[in-house]
Amino acid sequence: MSDTSLRVRLAAKGLDGTTLMVVPGLLVILALFIYPFVYGVIDSLTPAEGAWYTNYVTFFTDQFQYRTIGATLWLALPVTIVNLALALPIAFRVRLMTRQRLLTTILVLPVTLGTVFIADGLLTFLGPQGWFNRTLILIGILDTPIKLTNNYWGVFASLLISGFPFAFLLTLSYVTGIDPAIEQAAATLGANARRRFTKVFLPLLVPGLAVTFCLSFVQAFAVFPSAVLLGAPAGPTRVISIAAYQAAFEQYNHSLGSAIAIIMGIVELLIVAAVLTLRSFFYRGPVAGTKG
Amino acid sequence: MVSPAPLSTPPVAQPKQGAKLELVGLRRAFGAYKALDGIDLAIEPGEFIALLGPSGCGKSTALNCIAGLLPLTGGEIRVGGQRIDQLEPEKRGFGMVFQSYALFPHMSVRRNVGFGLAMQGIKGAEADRRIEAALNLVRLGLQADKLPGQLSGGQQQRVAIARAIVIRPPVVLMDEPLSNLDAKLRLEMRADIRAIHDQIGSTTIYVTHDQDEALSMADRIVVMSQGHIRQIGTPEDLYMRPNHVDVADFMGFRTRVTGRITAVSGDQAQIDAAGATITGTIREPVSVGDPAVLSARPEDLIAVGDGSGIPVTVKSMEYRGRAFFGAAEAHNGAEVHFRSDSLLPRGTATSVRPAEGRALIFRGDA
Numbered sequence: 010m011s012d013t014s015l016r017v018r019l020a021a022k023g024l025d026g027t028t029l030m031v032v033p034g035l036l037v038i039l040a041l042f043i044y045p046f047v048y049g050v051i052d053s054l055t056p057a058e059g060a061w062y063t064n065y066v067t068f069f070t071d072q073f074q075y076r077t078i079g080a081t082l083w084l085a086l087p088v089t090i091v092n093l094a095l096a097l098p099i100a101f102r103v104r105l106m107t108r109q110r111l112l113t114t115i116l117v118l119p120v121t122l123g124t125v126f127i128a129d130g131l132l133t134f135l136g137p138q139g140w141f142n143r144t145l146i147l148i149g150i151l152d153t154p155i156k157l158t159n160n161y162w163g164v165f166a167s168l169l170i171s172g173f174p175f176a177f178l179l180t181l182s183y184v185t186g187i188d189p190a191i192e193q194a195a196a197t198l199g200a201n202a203r204r205r206f207t208k209v210f211l212p213l214l215v216p217g218l219a220v221t222f223c224l225s226f227v228q229a230f231a232v233f234p235s236a237v238l239l240g241a242p243a244g245p246t247r248v249i250s251i252a253a254y255q256a257a258f259e260q261y262n263h264s265l266g267s268a269i270a271i272i273m274g275i276v277e278l279l280i281v282a283a284v285l286t287l288r289s290f291f292y293r294g295p296v297a298g299t300k301g
Numbered sequence: 302m303v304s305p306a307p308l309s310t311p312p313v314a315q316p317k318q319g320a321k322l323e324l325v326g327l328r329r330a331f332g333a334y335k336a337l338d339g340i341d342l343a344i345e346p347g348e349f350i351a352l353l354g355p356s357g358c359g360k361s362t363a364l365n366c367i368a369g370l371l372p373l374t375g376g377e378i379r380v381g382g383q384r385i386d387q388l389e390p391e392k393r394g395f396g397m398v399f400q401s402y403a404l405f406p407h408m409s410v411r412r413n414v415g416f417g418l419a420m421q422g423i424k425g426a427e428a429d430r431r432i433e434a435a436l437n438l439v440r441l442g443l444q445a446d447k448l449p450g451q452l453s454g455g456q457q458q459r460v461a462i463a464r465a466i467v468i469r470p471p472v473v474l475m476d477e478p479l480s481n482l483d484a485k486l487r488l489e490m491r492a493d494i495r496a497i498h499d500q501i502g503s504t505t506i507y508v509t510h511d512q513d514e515a516l517s518m519a520d521r522i523v524v525m526s527q528g529h530i531r532q533i534g535t536p537e538d539l540y541m542r543p544n545h546v547d548v549a550d551f552m553g554f555r556t557r558v559t560g561r562i563t564a565v566s567g568d569q570a571q572i573d574a575a576g577a578t579i580t581g582t583i584r585e586p587v588s589v590g591d592p593a594v595l596s597a598r599p600e601d602l603i604a605v606g607d608g609s610g611i612p613v614t615v616k617s618m619e620y621r622g623r624a625f626f627g628a629a630e631a632h633n634g635a636e637v638h639f640r641s642d643s644l645l646p647r648g649t650a651t652s653v654r655p656a657e658g659r660a661l662i663f664r665g666d667a
Contacts, residue, residue, distance in 0.1 A: 190403035193370050194461075196390040197397040198468065199420035208416075212407045292407030294450050 053268035064268035074269070077249040078276055084161070084236075084248065085229035086280075088168040089176075092225050093218060095169075096176040100184045101210075113181070120174040127167050128238035132158050135166065163239035164246045168229050176225045183217030184210075187296045213296045219288035223281045230277050249273045319347045319504030320381040320471035322367070328375030329362050336362040338528035340376070344506065349498050351519035352508045353551065359528040360508045364474050367506065369393050380471060391420070396465030396503070398475040402457045404449040410436070410460050411445040417468035435467040438497060455486045462494065466501055473498070475507045479514065491518055512551055516540060524548045544584050546594050546663040554596040555638040558611065558631055559665050562591045570662050575631035577611040577652070581660035592665035599626050601659035604641035610654030613637050615645045629653070 019025065056063040068074045099116070103109055119127070135141050135157040142154035157163060187210065195205045233250040240246030249269060257266025327340035336359045344350050352360040365371040367378060369390035378386040385393055396417075404413050414435055418428045436442045439459035449457050458478055465473055478494070479487045495518050498505045509515050515522045516536040524531045524539065524547070531545040532538075543549040546557065560574030570583050574595045587593050604627070613629035618641070625641045629651070639653040 188401055188403060190399045190401050191405060193368075193390070194397065194399060194403035194464075195405070195416070196370070197368055197393070197395055197474075198417035198464070199391045199394070200416070201389075201391050204420065209405055292448075294406055294448065296406055 049267045049270055052264055053271050056264045057262070064265045065272070067265060068269060068272060074252055077247055077252045078272070080245060081230055081232070081248040081250075081273075082276070082280075084164055084168065084232060084246065085226055088165060088172060088229045089222055089226040092169060092172050092176040093180070093222060095173060096180040096221070097184075097214075097218070100177060100181040101206075103181060104184050113178075116177055117174040119170050122171070124167070124171060124234045125238065127170055128235050131163060131166055131170075131239055135163065158239055160241050161245050164232065164236050167235035167239050168232055171235075172225050172229055175228065176221055179221040179224065180214075180218070183214055183221070186217075187213055191296075212292060215291040216288050216293045219284050223284055226280060226284075227277050230273070230280075249276075319473075319502055321346050321379075322472055322504055322506075323379040324363075324367070324376065325379070326376035327363065327366060327373060327378070329359075329366055329371060330374045335528050337366065340525075340528075340530055342523060342530065342533070344504055346504055347502050349495065349505045349507065349518060349520045351515035351522045352506060352525060353510070353512060353515040353522050354525035355510060355551065358525040360510075360525050361476055363525070364476050364506060364508050367472070368395055368397050368474050394468065394470055396468060396470035396473045398458070398461045398465050398473070398478045400477040400480055402449070402454075402461045402481075404457055404460055404464070406449055409446050409448060410441060410452070413449065413460055414464045414467050417464065421468065431467055435463040438466070438500070439463045439493070454482050455490065458482065458490065459493075462497065466497065466503070469501070470503055473503045473505045475505065477508055477510065479509075480511075487514070494518065512553065524551060526551075542584065543661065546596060549584070549596045549661060549663065553598050554661065555599055556595075556597050556602055556636070558595045558635040558637065559633065560593060560595060562587050562589050562593050562662070565589055572662055575611045575613075575633045575635055577609075577654075579611070579655060579660060581655065581662040582658065584661045585664040587662060587664055594663045594665040595655075595660055596663060597655045597660045599638040600624075600640050601656045602637065602639040602653050603656060604639050604645065604651050605654045606651045608652055610652035611637065612650065612652045613639075615647055615649040615651060617647060618644055620644070 016025075053064055054061045103112055103116075106112060122130075133139055137154040137156070137158075139158075141157070142151065145151040146154065157166070191209060191213075192205055195209045200208060231250060232248055233254070236242060236246045236248045236251060240248075242251055250273065253266050253269035253273065256269055257263045322344040324340050324342040324344075327337050328335070329337040338359075340359075340363060342350075352363060354360045362371060366373055366386075369385075369388060369392075373386055376386070377384055380393075405416065408416070411432055414432045415428055418424075418431060423431070432445075433442065436445055439462055441456060441459055441463065444452060444456060444460075449460065452460065458481075461478070475494070479490050482490060491514060494507075507515075507518060516539075519536060521533060522536055522539050523533050524543075524545075526547040532543060532548045534542075539548060540552055543552050543554065550557070558574040560572045562570050563573045563578060564571040565583070565588060568583050569580055570587055570593070571578055571580050572593050572595050579595055581595055581597075611631055613631050615627055615629045618625050618627040625644050627639055627641055627645060629637045629639060631637050637653055641651075645651060
């Protein structure tokens with residue numbers, strides 16, 4: 010009797026045999042996310058020498074180290090903003106097209122290219138002897154090649170290419186999720202295209218754009234291979250992940266490496282929290298315009 | 302003490318006469334498919350017109366073309382004699398009510414209704430006064446500060462109506478505005494919409510696939526099918542004297558039995574249909590020997606069972622209050638819908654005959 014009643018009481022709380030299907034996912038999260046995270050936090054707080062906060066003091070007192078935060082933000086924020094600024098108008102155009110799928114496929118293609126492949130391609134294309142410079146010199150726009158690789162702009166271009174498909178796909182799904190009749194209603198009420206965008210679309214898109222911003226930003230902030238291959242890893246594109254890599258695998262100070270990784274996570278968290286806080290000032294309900 | 306409120310709210314639109322709307326040879330094609338194939342219609346100022354037809358007949362396409370949401374492939378639209386079909390929707394100044402309401406979900410009811418006024422640059426006290434009058438007209442004065450998501454479907458549609466009429470449009474377009482509401486609410490809203498139309502005096506075009514709605518609300522009904530206008534007339538005209546078999550079908554003449562004309566006399570003809578000779582009123586010119594269609598409403602086609610009507614086999618019956626209604630099959634495969642005083646078991650062989658003067662005869666396919 011008690012057995013039945015326990016089962017019934019658990020089922021009423023949403024726990025039954027089906028709940029067991031959560032277990033594999035839960036194990037994966039524990040093993041691949043929670044455990045490494047906790048390990049990293051503890052590792053960062055147990056340096057080989059000195060007090061528990063030594064690694065953090067080391068990072069924030071060494072200009073060479075703490076400047077990586079600024080360098081990474083200086084890459085990740087502009088790239089994210091430019092990606093969104095490109096994705097939004099393109100998504101608006103694609104929403105009206107009949108051959109949406111073909112264009113979407115072409116735009117999303119870079120997602121299938123690895124970072125190293127993109128880096129190699131950009132070195133060939135944007136380098137001093139690349140097509141880009143040679144063409145501009147041929148037409149007479151340039152006299153000498155401009156430097157677009159092994160500096161800030163090389164990394165910027167690479168992040169743009171690899172990040173755009175994500176930003177675009179997410180934005181497209183938000184844009185097409187808005188009932189077209191809402192725009193038509195605004196048009197019949199006298200709103201021209203600009204006002205339809207600013208008064209109707211934009212306020213409805215803000216929550217989606219905020220999420221897109223966060224995901225694109227986190228992706229760009231974690232930049233590593235392209236900062237090494239296309240950038241100046243000892244100079245302007247010495248991003249925070251390079252600092253963590255060098256500490257852990259060149260100086261064999263895994264404790265400091267962990268601390269830098271944790272700092273990296275905290276910076277991302279702060280930006281994401283700030284963006285999501287801003288989002289809460291906007292309307293966040295359904296965007297269908299009807300109860301259906 | 303609060304100073305006394307004015308005794309009456311000023312009307313939303315000082316009964317400014319609605320405009321005359323003319324559609325001339327309206328065409329709209331989607332690739333090879335002709336959604337509108339030459340629509341000609343003149344709508345008088347202040348008239349309430351229903352565009353009626355089954356889904357895919359082109360009625361919503363016509364409305365979207367009038368609103369400017371779909372470009373025409375041919376023809377002209379004139380309002381008060383002025384050609385407007387080249388104008389963008391925002392320059393036409395029509396009020397439109399959508400099937401899905403299409404309210405701005407992030408704006409309060411008040412801001413939704415005031416949107417059109419803001420776009421016209423009407424602000425301040427004048428805007429407030431007109432918004433309030435429009436909300437009172439649709440009886441939503443107390444909900445002004447809510448978001449659309451907090452309202453019921455019927456209330457949302459009333460907001461949409463207020464939003465469309467507050468700009469005092471010469472023409473109001475309504476695209477199946479009641480189809481998302483439950484049956485009881487639909488009945489109430491019908492009367493409300495007609496009353497609002499009468500009060501503001503604009504010209505209204507109301508798209509629906511519900512013939513009851515069209516019959517009960519419209520001054521004139523335009524029945525469409527396959528991109529063409531089949532018939533234009535008053536509700537009574539269409540109900541009693543449909544002049545096309547598609548119109549008859551839509552007006553509840555559910556039974557269509559094909560046969561051949563055997564005699565013609567004045568407006569009456571005899572048709573030999575599925576094993577019986579029946580007399581009906583001619584609605585399209587026919588002569589002896591022509592293929593034709595006999596059409597009748599279920600309530601006018603009575604099971605007689607004495608062999609004097611069309612022999613049929615009963616397929617199903619249902620009780621609907623005062624009588625039984627049934628479906629049966631004639632010898633030639635035609636489906637027959639009839640009325641009966643008693644319950645006939647499935648498989649019963651009986652015969653059905655139209656009540657005097659209630660059967661219509663249309664031209665049939667050869």
